[in-house]
């Protein structure tokens with residue numbers, strides 16, 4: 001029986017990649033804002049419909065760079081239902097994470113809870129478009145405007161996501177995309193920081209390059225958050241297939257949804273904008289943690305990898321003081337993502353559907 005992994009990176013044609021790599025060898029330029037990085041930033045900006053965008057070494061670094069742009073340290077209101085990268089970026093930059101519980105079903109942060117947690121120490125809001133499901137950006141941007149607190153969206157999963165017919169990357173002060181190999185669109189490792197203004201983009205560009213603003217002048221205490229020509233080459237190859245990747249993913253997603261709705265009573269993600277959803281992940285929410293464990297064990301027997309993504313709920317991370325978030329804790333204990341990747345075939349999806357239906 002062929003093993004079904006939870007995820008598998010998209011591989012462009014080797015010849016497409018080789019052609020771009022030949023150019024790197026000819027130019028003898030491998031990092032520090034080479035031609036391919038500049039071209040990828042332009043193409044990604046066009047794809048995401050945003051003018052100010054910077055290619056960085058990872059999504060996590062992107063979150064950290066955006067946080068470095070804040071004028072003061074303090075508390076960052078965020079969601080407990082995410083990958084630890086979100087919370088860890090906040091901690092690494094010297095801020096305190098404050099967790100606002102999530103909306104059941106949609107799994108994105110509850111704007112009413114965000115509002116209730118705003119205080120004199122609030123430095124920013126960092127919501128996550130969970131599994132590519134847009135959070136309530138209208139409510140969050142309104143809160144951000146009312147209290148004059150920047151919103152940094154963790155848009156790690158949001159490649160191609162739209163809201164009301166427009167790219168979700170137009171929202172907030174910053175949005176950070178991950179292009180790690182496990183993401184629907186990837187650059188092997190990497191990420192993009194989308195900025196609201198040209199000044200912020202310039203700041204991110206300097207911060208990701210040690211703070212240089214000239215060959216021997218340093219304006220800011222920056223880091224090495226740049227990405228390379230080799231990663232940009234992978235991104236440019238994948239960009240040639242971006243629309244096909246998105247379209248196929250949406251079809252695979254709809255296939256799972258239709259079959260699971262017909263054959264099982266399992267709870268599925270409530271999409272905030274169905275037409276604009278990118279199909280990034282397919283989470284299923286079991287009735288209990290026991291049932292979720294049983295599904296994972298049964299998957300092991302059938303060579304199907306179900307991934308508990310995200311668990312634990314981040315308010316329960318052992319290195320943090322505990323904050324109460326009952327919805328996220330319960331959801332994290334009984335949610336897992338079904339295998340989903342570009343090359344996945346219908347027959348493989350059918351095996352996964354049969355597994356869930358058998359429980």
Ligand SMILES: Cc1ncc(COP(=O)(O)O)c(C=O)c1O
Nearest residue numbers: 058059060083085156178179180
């Ligand atoms: C929600 C979320 N935010 C941030 C990240 C970090 O992205 P990266 O792996 O590119 O650092 C991830 C990684 O998977 C993620 O799932």
